[in-house]
Amino acid sequence: MQQPLVSVVIPGYNHAPYLRERIDSVLAQDYPDFEVILLDDRSPDNSAEIMLGYREHPRVSHVVINERNSGNTFLQWEKGISMAQGEYIWIAESDDTARPQFLSRMMEKLLAVPEASLAFSRSTMIGPDSRPLGYSWDETWRYKAPGVYDSRDFCLRRMVFKDLIYNASMVVFRKAFYRKVTTRYQAFRHCGDWLFWFEMCMLGKVCEVPEELNGFRQHPDKVSNDARSSGKDFEEMAGIQRIMAETLSLSAYQRRCLRGRQTKRLMKSAVADKERLTAEYPDIYGGTLLDKALYTVDKMMNLSRLQR
Numbered sequence: 001m002q003q004p005l006v007s008v009v010i011p012g013y014n015h016a017p018y019l020r021e022r023i024d025s026v027l028a029q030d031y032p033d034f035e036v037i038l039l040d041d042r043s044p045d046n047s048a049e050i051m052l053g054y055r056e057h058p059r060v061s062h063v064v065i066n067e068r069n070s071g072n073t074f075l076q077w078e079k080g081i082s083m084a085q086g087e088y089i090w091i092a093e094s095d096d097t098a099r100p101q102f103l104s105r106m107m108e109k110l111l112a113v114p115e116a117s118l119a120f121s122r123s124t125m126i127g128p129d130s131r132p133l134g135y136s137w138d139e140t141w142r143y144k145a146p147g148v149y150d151s152r153d154f155c156l157r158r159m160v161f162k163d164l165i166y167n168a169s170m171v172v173f174r175k176a177f178y179r180k181v182t183t184r185y186q187a188f189r190h191c192g193d194w195l196f197w198f199e200m201c202m203l204g205k206v207c208e209v210p211e212e213l214n215g216f217r218q219h220p221d222k223v224s225n226d227a228r229s230s231g232k233d234f235e236e237m238a239g240i241q242r243i244m245a246e247t248l249s250l251s252a253y254q255r256r257c258l259r260g261r262q263t264k265r266l267m268k269s270a271v272a273d274k275e276r277l278t279a280e281y282p283d284i285y286g287g288t289l290l291d292k293a294l295y296t297v298d299k300m301m302n303l304s305r306l307q308r
Contacts, residue, residue, distance in 0.1 A: 005087055006034035006103060006172070009080030011073060012094035016045040018217060021130065022094050023054055025215075031103035034090075035061040037080045042069040047094070061085070074186045074196075077168075081178060089175050096169040097130065097215035106172040109207040113148050117204030118173035118197075120165050123216040133218060137166060147208055152248070154206045155198055156305050160244050161261055163194040165201075170214040177203045184243070191236035198244060231271040237262075238281035253294070254304045255283070260295030261306075263287030
C-alpha cells in the first residue's frame with residue numbers, strides 16, 4: 001500500500017457482536033485513500049479472531065492483538081496513531097458504524113479548511129440490532145447550520161457545559177494537531193475524550209458537517225453506563241471543567257453560571273453520593289440558589305456565552 005492520506009484506527013475490546021459490522025462499514029467507505037489499523041486489547045470474547053480474519057485485506061495495514069489488557073482505551077488510541085501513516089486520523093470505535101460517505105464528507109471539509117484541527121458529523125443513535133432508536137443528541141444543543149468555527153468561541157459556547165463531540169467515531173482530525181495535545185486526558189478513564197476534544201478544538205478551527213453519517217451504538221455493556229450510575233463521571237467532569245475554566249479564563253460570573261448549571265444537574269441525577277461530590281468540588285457542584293438563578297437567566301439571555 002502506498003502511503004495513505006487517512007489512517008482509520010479501530011481499537012476494540014469485547015465488542016465481537018458488533019465488530020464485523022464496524023469493520024465492514026469502514027472498508028465500504030467511498031473515499032479512496034485510507035488504511036485500517038485493527039487493535040484488540042485482549043478481549044475475552046472472539047474479537048481477536050474476527051480481526052485476524054481481515055489481516056489479508058489490502059486496506060488493513062496492521063492487526064495487533066495485545067498480550068495483556070492495557071486497562072485504558074486511550075493507550076490504544078495512542079498505539080494506533082503511532083502506527084498511522086496518514087496525515088488524518090479517524091478513531092472508529094469498535095461498536096459503532098458509519099455511512100459509506102462519512103470519510104469523503106469529512107475530508108472534503110478538512111481539505112477546504114487547512115487551519116482546521118478537526119471535522120465532525122452528526123450521529124444516528126442505534127441499538128444493539130443496529131436499528132435507529134428514535135432520539136437524537138443533536139436536536140437541542142447543536143448548531144443548526146454547517147460552519148467553520150473559531151477555536152475559543154466554539155469551546156466557550158459548546159464544550160464547557162457538555163461535550164458537543166460526544167463520540168470519537170464522529171470525528172476526523174489532523175495528526176499534526178494530535179501531537180500538540182497534552183496527555184492529561186489519559187488520566188480520566190470515563191470522560192477523557194471530552195478533554196481530548198477540548199484541547200484539540202483549542203488548537204485550530206472546528207468544522208461541522210450537519211449530516212447523520214455516524215452510527216453511535218447504545219447497548220447495556222457500555223462502560224459509560226457504569227460510570228454514570230456510580231458517580232465516577234461526575235468526578236471526572238468536575239476535574240475536566242476545572243481545566244476548561246482555567247484554560248478559557250472564565251470570569252467570576254461565568255464560573256457562577258457553570259456552578260449553577262452543574263449543581264442542578266447533580267441534584268437531578270440518581271447518584272447517591274451527592275454530598276461527597278459537593279464537598280470535594282464546591283466550585284463545580286456547590287452552587288447556591290443565586291448561582292442556579294443566574295444560570296437560568298443567563299441561558300435565556302445568552303449573556304456569558306456559556307450556552308448549550
